Amino acid sequence: MNIPASVTELPTDASRKGALPKGAMEIRNDYGVSGFGGACPPPGEMHRYIFTVHALGIDKLDLPKEASNALAGFMIRANSIGKASITAVYNR
Template sequence: MFFKSSMAALMLVVSLSLPAAAQEFQLTSTTVAEGEKLTNTHVFKGFGCDGQNQSPQLSWTGVPKGTKSFAINIYDPDAPTGSGWWHWNVVNIPASVRSLPQGASGSVQLPKGVMEIRNDYGQVGFGGACPPPGEVHRYVFTVYALKQESLPLPENPSNALVGFMTRANSLGSASMTAVYHR
């Protein structure tokens, strides 16, 4: 009994002497909800889909110490390609930015110096959801905190190269997943 009481007291002293834990890195949205179906606003216009093709509103908090920039990607791991489908890859978002408004892709709403990558539809910028009819697909939204202000990328890089450089320079990431079917 003495041992259990001593251990409990020691654990209490240690926990009180530790600094408060940093806030967890989190990604949120006013237009996309975890586990919920995407609205027509974020659906592609083409390939048999008739959406508005607007990038979602995204916000992030609890940024890791040392962050010098951010990258965001939206990826569909369920696309029947053998390698998934990249819907949006944007890098070199300044460290001072903590959110992007809905429809920011391809607009002046993106901060200066941001680089949007060609998506798997073959267009630069955001390309909304458009899975084959009858299939439910997941859309993984991820923000990465990066240790560099600007990723060393060539002009027109592939999404695979951007993914590699993003992960190689990541201090942490936060994700959420939505779904879509038609």
């Protein structure tokens, strides 16, 4: 969150490695920790994963580090001026 528009890529595990751009942050995921938990559908099922990037009409969201996903999503949608999504599918 709060990644400047000038950033075009992030290294793998940027948050964990301390390589996020200044002012950027990563909030907790649905597992209750920061970071990507990985794709894990039940065996034999295919799941969709939708990744969305939003352009905001403000410089940054001023949220506490422990903000919930619900609060972050609300604030993102309230300030979004554009977005792009890509859908990936995975099965095992």
